[in-house]
Amino acid sequence: MTTVYIAAGEASGDILGARLIAALRARDATLEFAGIGGERMAEQGFASLFDIRQLALMGIMEVLPSLRRLSQRMDEAVADITARRPRLIVTIDSPGFTLRLAARVKPLGIPILHYVAPQVWAWRPGRVKKIAKRVDRILALLPFEAPIFEAAGIPVDFVGHPILESEAAHGDASRVPYTGRSLIVMPGSRRGEVSRLLPPFAETVRRLPADILPVIGLAGTVEEIVRRQQAVWGRPIQTVRAPGEKADAFAAARAGLIKSGTSSLEAAVAGLPHVIGYTFNPISNAIIRQLFRVKYASLVNLLADEEIVPELLLEKCEPRGLAAALLPLIEDDEAVARQREGFSRALAKLRPEKGLPSEAAAEAVLRML
Known part of the structure; x- marks a missing residue:
């Protein structure tokens, strides 16, 4: 069986992950899925490594008190990926967690696909260089994002915005x-x-x-x-x-x-x-x-x-x-x-x-x- 490891960090990513799993199963019923998700992914039979609510944080001062817990969850995810050795890792949005996870597991040599391009066009454009070292491909939701990441050497697919399926x-x-x-x-x-x-x-x-x-x-x-x-x-x-x-x-x-x-x-x-x-x-x-x-x-x-x-x-x-x-x-x-x-x-x-x-x-x- 081919295992795809999916890591989502919040409710919107959970919805994306659930729809992705459903669309993949419709095309290849032999695929297995593991990783981190929420209740919408669970509806697809997905068993999350831990409760996604532990990652639902935003803002500098809000994250600081939770750093120890976030670090523990990160270590758990790295250990799980190392043990499973999936064929592909799909990280979904939540770059504060998912791109750090990608950096940690990059030495394993497993291809990494990041779904939802980080908004480098809105703030901290210098991040694109770090992102290029962490992921192998990006699925972009917005039509103007591809040239930004392709200029940094990251292949991009514009897949459209999932809100159209809402x-x-x-x-x-x-x-x-x-x-x-x-x-x-x-x-x-x-x-x-x-x-x-x-x-x-x-x-x-x-x-x-x-x-x-x-x-x-x-x-x-x-x-x-x-x-x-x-x-x-x-x-x-x-x-x-x-x-x-x-x-x-x-x-x-x-x-x-x-x-x-x-x-x-x-x-x-x-x-x-x-x-x-x-x-x-x-x-x-x-x-x-x-x-x-x-x-x-x-x-x-x-x-x-x-x-x-x-x-x-x-x-x-x-x-x-x-x-x-x-x-x-x-x-x-x-x-x-x-x-x-x-x-x-x-x-x-x-x-x-x-x-x-x-x-x-x-x-x-x-x-x-």
Whole structure:
């Protein structure tokens, strides 16, 4: 049997891994899989080496207290790969963990494919030289990434963005168990970011019209944090967890308050007008402000090369500004139409030449094997 070792470090990578496993099995039923994943990969029969939630960290100050635990998990992964000797290692996103893992196991001589190109175009472009020493090939989600890495000698396949396979586009508003105007709130899938974003997001909701019902999207890695803090919203809330539930909630919602990242693209696929908010602690904010090199954080805005989605980041991620940006999307149909037209232009650039993104990724993996 041929073993493919897959290492994902957070919820979004878990989804990618699950779709990749399904697409690979459809093409070669003899493949075996091992590595690190979450509940979506488990649905594919994947047994993770350890709980993926232990890796769901982000931000300089958030990672520091967990360094010892992260180091232990890294040692476990290296030992597991050394013992198994898979034919191929696929590391998925989460470069803080996965690319360090790649560096540790590179001397074993096993080919390494990294899925989701690190955003060197956004910050720390010098990383590309280190990446070239750690991986043998990259699967890129964005069309403009290939030339950057190919210039450093790393072969790249543009496979398209997996958000195009999201269930978010297929929601049915008639299935939601509530009525009236609702607001989707997506605070993230990492413990640190949820703890940071819940307070300003909740205060933002308290500044909106009293009839607005907040519908909170839950990720398995942080569900308990969100549920413990239900009282902070100051009004009744709904929660959604399963992909189908989220899709229905997107279809029914008037607007969304979304953390920066893949969740924003998911909202765009669903046609949900939204505002982006994100912040770290003050020290991390100061460092990141110096490192960030692009005009926009939102991929929708980057692809369209204009601010389709309002971005309130770092110190600007505060309730007054967030509420002011949301109100037009709640009350003004023309503002909603403008965002949706921008979504269409941006998303058209994310499609692979043929088939679905997961299928293009599976074909690239099989070529390496």
